[in-house]
Amino acid sequence: MPWASLSTALMKPSPRYCRCRSLIVAAEVAPAIEAHKVSFSVTNKQGKSVPILKNCSLHVPPGQLWMLLGPNGCGKSTLLKVLAGLLNPSDGTVNIKKPSSFVFQNPDHQVVMPTVEADVAFGLGKFNLTSDEVRSRVSEALEAVGMLHYSQRQIQTLSGGQKQRVAIAGALAEACKVLLLDELTTFLDEHDQIGVIKAVKNTVAASGEVAALWVTHRLEELNYADGALYMEDGRIMMHGDVWSVLSFIKAKQVQYRDHLHL
Numbered sequence: 001m002p003w004a005s006l007s008t009a010l011m012k013p014s015p016r017y018c019r020c021r022s023l024i025v026a027a028e029v030a031p032a033i034e035a036h037k038v039s040f041s042v043t044n045k046q047g048k049s050v051p052i053l054k055n056c057s058l059h060v061p062p063g064q065l066w067m068l069l070g071p072n073g074c075g076k077s078t079l080l081k082v083l084a085g086l087l088n089p090s091d092g093t094v095n096i097k098k099p100s101s102f103v104f105q106n107p108d109h110q111v112v113m114p115t116v117e118a119d120v121a122f123g124l125g126k127f128n129l130t131s132d133e134v135r136s137r138v139s140e141a142l143e144a145v146g147m148l149h150y151s152q153r154q155i156q157t158l159s160g161g162q163k164q165r166v167a168i169a170g171a172l173a174e175a176c177k178v179l180l181l182d183e184l185t186t187f188l189d190e191h192d193q194i195g196v197i198k199a200v201k202n203t204v205a206a207s208g209e210v211a212a213l214w215v216t217h218r219l220e221e222l223n224y225a226d227g228a229l230y231m232e233d234g235r236i237m238m239h240g241d242v243w244s245v246l247s248f249i250k251a252k253q254v255q256y257r258d259h260l261h262l
């Protein structure tokens with residue numbers, strides 16, 4: 001999707017964008033997500049190495065929600081997979097607080113058990129917890145994403161956004177420190193979209209230690225971000241406070257329109 005076709009509705013500054021002080025304070029804290037000069041290449045059918053990620057460096061402090069933006073095919077999902085350890089970088093280093101959890105785009109691929117409660121408890125089997133401990137972790141996680149009232153509901157009766165929130169609760173129940181979220185709102189209507197993003201924002205802010213990196217195409221979602229990254233052609237072009245990144249994107253859109261003589 002070219003940037004000129006993206007929503008420009010939220011190009012005005014808002015108090016949420018003025019997080020410079022919190023960013024400076026956060027910079028003194030060890031990042032929850034850190035990548036240093038990460039590159040990733042694939043080998044094509046001709047045996048030639050094709051670079052997908054080029055020298056990407058980033059850091060996300062604990063207790064913050066950051067967004068990763070950029071045009072289609074620039075490498076956002078690949079970067080998220082490298083951060084999650086699903087792909088090995090060709091070069092560079094990744095440091096992520098553990099446990100971390102990757103939540104995918106399609107809500108129907110996230111949930112595996114028949115009821116909400118059973119689904120959130122599903123990943124806890126490996127921890128050797130008592131049933132009281134499991135119940136307490138499941139309730140706290142569902143409460144965090146605003147889904148406690150749904151604990152006995154059949155999964156198939158939930159909306160897409162509610163399924164995403166259950167998937168996030170599953171990660172929280174496992175005490176994950178990092179949430180890597182790949183275009184969660186793509187298949188959701190506006191109401192569900194806002195519900196999921198608020199659940200993540202509130203969870204991250206209330207925990208003070210969970211960090212989330214959220215891939216999106218929707219500029220309006222930046223309203224909820226503490227910081228942002230903008231990628232193009234496998235490179236991170238901007239990394240910092242939301243207002244600076246938005247200004248950068250806006251300048252890009254103007255350049256693009258001028259180029260097309262619009």
Ligand SMILES: Nc1ncnc2c1ncn2[C@@H]1O[C@H](COP(=O)(O)OP(=O)(O)OP(=O)(O)O)[C@@H](O)[C@H]1O
Pocket residue numbers: 042052070071072073074075076077078079
């Ligand atoms: N295994 C692979 N083999 C060959 N090319 C790949 C592979 N994985 C990713 N790519 C290419 O790398 C580029 C980046 O893909 P990626 O899915 O990370 O982009 P993206 O920014 O997430 O895109 P979108 O916004 O469309 O989801 C694309 O050109 C894609 O075709």
